[in-house]
Amino acid sequence: MAKKIWTITSNIIGGLLFIAICFLVFIVFSSRLSGEDPTIFGYQMKVVLSGSMEPTFQTGSIISIRVSNDPSFYQKGDIITFHLEDKLITHRILEVKKANGQVSYKTKGDNNNGPDLWTVSAQDIVGEYTGFTIPYVGYALNYANTKAGIALLLIVPGIWLVITAFRRKESEVREAS
């Protein structure tokens, strides 16, 4: 009985993992094709590379961002992620400016001693920080993107799974014969 339960549970978990992997692969490929950042149900995950927003979130943590459809409704105190040249910056809104019907934001890092030198226009905003953060995971993700990380997390397990699948098939054929 216990063996049966274990078999069913492992099959369910294996199946869910497989579906999750397929889903992630689909998300990654679709975002690569569209040229946009990967978004899952309206949320994006970002690794924090520097510490100007400490202690709100730490360097090396990952944060979630709710992608906005209307970037002109943000208020003073909200933490927004926006494009600045080729970078994505996440800072707190210090001041909301409205001129000629256009909204722009003056921002500042919590850990910075002064406001940013730039003004963020509404169309540059990607989304708002939701308050969800996991510290240190960013370091692990960073390692996963190295050559050693790719070998450890993708190539070795992938080869193992392929070998296992072949052996299973082989034994099934043998049993059938």
Place this chain on the structure above:
Amino acid sequence: MRKAFHKVIMFPCLICIFFYAGTQVVGETEASFSSQVASEPIELSAAIVFPGTIKQLEDRAQELASSMHLIYETIMATTPDVSLQVLYGRLAEIQNIEQKLNLQLAALNTIYDELSSYKNQTLDPAVPDLYTYDYVQEGFQAVQSILQEVKGTIDFKQLEIVRSSLKWQIKKLEEKEKSSEKNTQARGQEESESQDKAASYLDASTNSINHVEVKEDGEENMDHYK
């Protein structure tokens, strides 16, 4: 058992792949650092002297010192016994070189004074950052040591001695020449006198010899007649 092992291993593999796929979904954001500095009035002032100038002065001092040493060595080289004409030439050369050495020493002193004035300016309490002008102090010290070394090596008194010795040699040779000329003249006179005397003696003796011969001839002739 083997099947179970494969199944157990399969989970971590799936988790690894899932984690890797997860990394591809996560992007990056920067919590960029920025700081603002209030603009303050900036005072701009030119340097008293630039390192290039100090280096140039130092090089010039080094050049002068080397040239002075070279010239001085040529003067101090001893000359063997030579003719009066060569000694005249050497004296003129030494006087020329001595003048040149004096000029070069004056130039070296000017460089030293210039660097000294720069050094004094840097020591002025109005100068904001003393350490900025370390190169002036270093340059001054270098030129000071060059000047001291030149003054220690090149002895102008020794030059004077060499010059006076040459003059003395020339004087001595001139006197020698004069006396030899006098001697030659005197000898010439004596020789001419002695030649005259010899000639007169010769004439006299020649006459007497002829007389004797004549006499002898007469006798011979007489004998012949006999």
